[in-house]
Amino acid sequence: MKKQIGLKTAVALMLLASALTCVLLLGGLWLYFGGGLLSDIRTYAALRRDIGEYYIGDYKDSDVTEAALSATVTALGDKWSYYMSPEDYQKYINSSNNQYSGLGISVKTDDATGGILVVSVYAGSSASAAGIVAGDIITAIDGKDITKLALSDATALVDRQIGQTVRLTVLGTDGKTREVSAEYALIDTNPVSYKLLEGAIGYIAIRNFDGGAAEEFIKAADDLVGKGATSFIFDVRNDGGGKVSELKKILDYLLPECDIFVSVEKDGKEDVSRSDADNVKLPAVVLVNSYTYSAAEYFAAALQEYQYATVVGQHTTGKNRSQITLELPDGGALHISSGEYLTPRRVSLTKQGGIAPDKDVALSDSDNVLLYNGQLDSAGDTQLNAAIQLLDKA
Known part of the structure; x- marks a missing residue:
């Protein structure tokens, strides 16, 4: 015959199990986070709690949380590290x-009307x-006059969910006003543009080194060489x-067998990437400015060190x-500096203070x-x- 457990005994056992679970959980958190961080969490x-109980004004919990997360990363003092909200992370x-x-x-902004002047239109958008064509001026969005608004406030009226449409009042270059509807959509863009200049000079502009940049760069370079660059x-x-x-794919395409990227982990260990023997070697110039950094800066530094350009x-x-970039439970993300890199000659671009041009x-x-706005005439x-003159003398 099975022995029955009394109600009081069962409740006592459940409370004891709960207490042990709490002790183990707190102990685990203490070991994982350390006592100092647990104290910070309690604070x-x-x-x-006190804000919720005593603050007289209105606020959103999500705004307070995002501000706290952002401030935590900002306190590291590293301008390259930051918190992204779920919306920012998706972007x-x-x-x-x-x-x-x-x-x-x-x-x-169109100075004459106060409207939004369309400078360029992505193909396939x-x-x-x-x-809509370049030169059109948007004067109203969803029937709201935007000619008195700041550009940032006006463009904010366009922001909406993917697949939704926006109604625009457009003043055309012919002086006529028309209404158009356009879908807010995800647009694929090409980070590389190129052309063949006089003197058989192949010009390639790289807007960024994000997804697809290497493939588009190699296509552009091959096409220019095929056209006689x-x-x-x-x-x-x-x-x-x-x-x-x-970055490494592009450097591998241009450079012969050599070190092309040196990363340094937190423990000081080097991880060196090398290119193969195949390369495309033509006289070259790299154009840089004070807004050239990260992979673009490294690209210029590597070509300069190997006297390629x-x-x-x-x-x-x-x-x-x-x-x-580490995704967080709220759907946002932490973008944080986790390593360093050196040029092939083991130079820290931070300590060196960037790249000094060969010709300033x-x-x-x-x-x-x-x-910056893509409106500077080549003349x-x-x-x-200056780059063209150097290559003409080469």
């Missing part, structure tokens, strides 16, 4: 693949399908870098830390703005013209 919980994922959500246009200009001005994997332009930023050529502030681009 933060008390802070949030980051898209941009890392050279995808952007929007209508597919680049814009600026919803804006292009809707018949006998030298190159690689333009990485205003290039904020991107993925090391894309002459560097022309302005002193670069100076960055030698690499980052990883400045652009005026106004020309730098035009360059007025003193850096580009």
Whole structure:
């Protein structure tokens, strides 16, 4: 005959099991986080409790949490590390693949009307399908006049979910006003543009080193060589870098068998990547400026060190830390410096203070703005013209 356990005994056993679980859980947290961090968590919980109980104003819990997470990473004092909200993280994922959500246009304020002047339209975008062309001026969004709004406030009215449409009032170059609807969509963009200049110079501009950059760069270089290019200009001005994997593929394509990337882990261990013997060797110039950093800066430094290319332009930023992106439970992410990299000659670009050009050529502030917006005429681009002159003499 089985012995029955009394109710009081069962309850006591359950309470004891719960207590043991709590002790083990707290002990595990203590070992994992350390006592100091647990104390900080208790303090933060008390802070949030007191805000909820006593604060007289209105606020959103999500805003407070995101601000706290962001401030935590900012306190590291590393400008390359930051917290991303779930929305920002999704945008980051898209941009890392050279995808952007929007209508597919680049814009600026139209001084004459106060509207949004369409500077360029991405091929294959919803804006292009809707018949929007460069030179059009958007004067209203969903029936709301935007000619008195700041550009940032006006463009914010376009922001919506993928697949939704936006109604635009457009003033065309013919002086006529029309209504168009365009879908807010995910747009694939090409980070590389190129052309053959006079003198058989192949010009390749690399906007970033994110997804697809290496494939597009190699296609461009092969096409230019096939069209008779006998030298190159690689333009990485205003290039904020991107993925090391894309950088290494491009350097492998250009350089012979040699060290092309040196990463240094937290424990000081070096991990060296090398290229194979195949390479494309033509006289080359790399254009840089103060907004050239990360993979773009390393690209210029490696070609300069191996005397593959002459560097022309302005002193670069100076960055030698690499980052990883870790997804967090809230759907956001931590983008944090986890390693360093050195040039093939083992130079820290941070300690060196960036790259000093072989030929220092400045652009005026106004020309730098035009360059950033893709509106600087080649005739007025003193850096580009200096590169062309160097190659003409080669």
